[in-house]
Every structure is written in C-alpha cells, then in structure tokens.
Amino acid sequence: MTTPIAPASVAAGRLVDTAEHGHVDHLAGAHNRRGRPKTDPIYYWFLIPTLALFTLAITVPAILGIFYSFTNFIGFGEWEIIGLTNYIAVFSDPAIISSYAFTFGFAFVTVILVNVIAFLLAVGLTSRIKLKSTLRAVFVIPMVISGIVIAYVFNFLFSNSLPAFGQAIGSGWLSESILANPNLAWLGVVIVTAWQSIPGTLLIYIAGLLSIPGEVYEAADIDGASALNRLFSVTLPLVAGYVVINVILGFKNYLNAYDIIVGLTNGGPGTATRSIAMTIFTGFTGGDYAYQMANATIFFIIAVLISVLQLRLTRGRAAIS
C-alpha cells in the first residue's frame, strides 16, 4: 500500500475485486476448527515479549516479596519459613504504626485541601474571564516539576524566608523553621504536596465542569437560584463523579509519599514525618528485609482495597464511564 489511509470507496471497490480472486484469506476466509477466525501469529509477537518482561519485572518481584514476608530473610544468606511472625510483629511495632498514622493523616488532610482548592480554581477558570488559557497553563506548571527538587526550594523558603517573616512580625512560632518543629513539620509536607498535585486535580475538575450542559444553568436561573445555590445545588451534584475520582486517586497517590518528604524533612524531626514508603525502604539497609516485606504486603492489601472501593463507587455513575 502506498497511502496510509485509502478512501472508503476505493476500499469497497477493491474488496469486490480481491474477493473475486479469493485472496482475502485473513479477513473472511480461514477459520479454525472451532469456527473462529484464525489469529495472525504475529499478534503473539506483539504481545508476548511485553507480557514476559512485565512478569519478570513486576509480577515475579511481587510474588517473591510476599513469599519472603513469611520468612526470616534479612536480605542475604540463609532463611527459613516462620509463618505469620513478621505480621504479628508489624502490628505491634510503634515505628510502623506511627508511619501509618502519619501517612494516613497527611493523606486525609492533603486530599481535602487539594480538592477544595482545585475545585474552586476550576470554577474560576471555567467562568467568564480573560487570559483563560494563560492562567490554566500557569496553574499546571507544578505538575511537571520533580517533587524532590521543588521540595528543596520550599525547604529553603520554610527554613529561611518564613522565619525571617515571622521575626519581622514578631510571631513566636513562625520565627523558627516549621520543618524543625515535630508538631508542625507535617504542615510543610502537606503544603508542598498540595502545591504539586493541585494541577492534576484541577484539570479533571475543569473537564467535569465543561461537561455540564449550559441548559442546566438556564433552568437554575429561571428558578431564581443564587450563585451559591447554583454552586451547591447544581454544579457540585453534577460533578460528584469527578469528586470521587479525584479524592480516591489523590488519596492513593499520597499514601506513596516519599520524594517530597525526603527533600523537606527526610522523615524528621525524629520520625515525625516518616511515611510508609520510607519505613519499607529501611528494610533494604536495616537488615529487616522479610519484616518490611510483611509491612509492604499489608500496604499492598490496603492499596487494593482502596482501588476496589474506587471501582465500586465510579461504576454505575453514568457521568464517568
């Protein structure tokens, strides 16, 4: 074939032509015994290598890791199966429990903050304003910046500029770096994570808002709805599906928090901002391989449960699927 896309009329003409000569074997002709059309073997070559590589790179490690969680493997040397001992120990390990408490608390606060801000920005960006596309382009920039790099930038602002401002206005608690305060450091992590993940959430809300037909608002206007009424009684219910997606996707992402925390506090002060991912990775250096794999397996089960919840909630919402 010479042109990538042949006009339909030509195609139809040739169909008749070739059919007469009986050359159309792989479309209409050959069927196997079970009456299905034969699959061109090359399709297997398209798929199988990727499937094999994927299995070796992801499935095998996952199964291996879960297997090791039932052993006393320390990363090298001999090991034996010890059953559920690791799991029982994980549930009473204060370091792991506090990393779960921090990560879930952080994810919960961040998801609310991000969704409220992103939704309001999306309402603003779909209203009658000038510079619409420029503003949208600016708001999306944080999404494309490396988490650890922007965390270092904010680290400087939190450690130097904010305390300088605090001293200038004579505020006691602002005069010291919030990252050095065990009770406030998590706020820094929330702010930078929100800064970076608002764009993705915002774009999904914009898509949701643009899918609402204008007639709905006309009807609301005829009924004499106020602007606030319109927002809460018309807009919000109509983008409810998008809210569900954003909340669950966001929550799942925040549970993996790592880069930004490394750049801001490295888990500190003490272990105040140590996330689940950071705790798992200590298994690599700390000789706790099997033990941290039990932790990782529990984390995996939680991630799967959240995904199942997501599928349950989004399925059956006509607006989404």
Added chain:
Amino acid sequence: MTQTAARPMAGSRRGGRDEAAATTRARRGRVGQETTNWTTMVILLLCSLTVLVPLYVTISMSLKTTAQAVDGNAFSLPTPIDFSGFAEAWQLTNFPRAFVISVLITAATVAGTVLLAALASYAIVRNWERRLFRWSFFYLLAAMFLPFPVVALPQIQLTGLTGLANPVGVTILHIMFQLSFSILLFTAFLRSIPLELEESARMDGATTGQTFRKLIFPLLAPMGATVAIFAFLASWNDFMMPSLIIADSSLQTVPVVQSIFQTQFSNNYNVSFASYLMAMAPAIIVYLFAQRWVLEGVTQGAVKG
C-alpha cells in the same frame, strides 16, 4: 461517555466547547452577564502567584552572588546578576554526566513505552474475543493498583543479582510501570478507529506487521504524544526508583544528584538553586511546547481509569 465528551481538551474541540459553553451562558444572560468577571480574574491572578513566586525565587536565587544569596532575603532581585552559581553547580555535581544519564534513561523510556504499549494494545484490541489477549489487558492494567514501594525491596534484590542495578534496570522498570496507563489510553483510542480503514489496507495485501507500521502506528500519533509526554515526565522527574535501584552513585540521574549534593551545597544557595533550576528546566520547557497533550492526558487517564 461519548468520545467527544471524553476528550474535552482535545485540540480544536477545546476551543469549540469553551465557546459553546460561553454562548449558552451568554444566552441565558440578563443584562451585563456577558462581561468579564473581573473579581474572579483578580483572585485567580493572585492565586497564580503561589505558583510563580517559588519559580521566581529559584531563578533569582540562582543568579545572585554567593554573598547576596546568604543574606536570607529570597525575594530580592539579583544585583549584580552573576552566573558563577551555574558554573560551580555544573562542576560540583558533574552535571553533564548526570544530564546525559537522565536523557538516555528518559529517551529510552519514552521510545520503549510508546512502542511496546502500541504493539500490545493493537494485538489486544484486534483479538479481544480471545481469552489470552483479553486477560493480558486486565493483567497489564493491574499494575496501576500496585504501588512501587510494595515491590521495591525484591526489585532492588533482583536487579542486584542480574547485574541491572544501573540505569538500564531503571529504564526497564520505568517502561514497565508506565505500561498500564499507556495501554489504557492506546486501547481506548484504537477502539475508536474504524475497522474499514484497516480492511482496505489488508485488501491491498498488507500483512499485519505492515498494517501496524504504515497505518495504525501513524494513526496513533496524537495519543502517542500524550503517552510519550507522560512517560517523559514520570521518567525525568523520578527520584524514588533510581535512588534505590542504581548502586553506583556516579551513574545517578539529575533528581538524585540534587539529594547527593544537598549537604555539599551548604550555604552556597546560589549554587544549589542553579542546580535546582537546571534540574527543573527541561521538564518545564517540554511542557511549554507540549501543553496540549499534558492537559489531554490527565483528563483521559482519569476518565478512563
């Protein structure tokens, strides 16, 4: 959701939809409703400062002299403008080496992701009635539910054992973790391509391989751009995976190099910010040129996922 509704950001349609929304809203209008909402716009402009100020600080700090950078005022303009921070960061972090490694990993990830995902998606969509292909689809998609920390420890162990504790190993893992999202986008797009196009190629005697190369792959280009941009951003900005997988710190990527040298920058803030800026710039530049596909990808991924 129909194709049109699923792609509200897509190219020319975006303008069309915005205009349509604007006209319907104008139609419902009482007097003065067509005018710009200045209050909203001013608020949005103020909000955009939260994005722009950290970027401004990064640029201005990187252009200061060391003496000015330590004075603690992040918001002052650099006087005089001084590029020595860049020169020092360039040498200290051995930036060219880290940059080349990052570029190679990212380029191979983008090429590998687009090619493997396109081939697999095509095979899956055209053989959907076959169990192997249908199940492969769900199998490959399942990785979206698997957070990297869960498989990190065994992957560190296995890459170490197989001699892949280097940028090659990271590239392979980047491609594998990018497959789910990419296959999701490609299969959705392929299902919307009419089969007649392909049949006409087959009539001309094209084999499956030729049909893919000359017809399907070019047709996938717009979606391929979205897939490529996301593979680029994920690979270029990744810190977690290279920091754990690459054993030799002299083979590390640009984001990891920032953390390795963070302590050595000490109070030479102009040097550290020059280094940060060099790490962010490529992604921001690519974004400015490829905005459309970035915007499209987020929406597509969320709506389909």
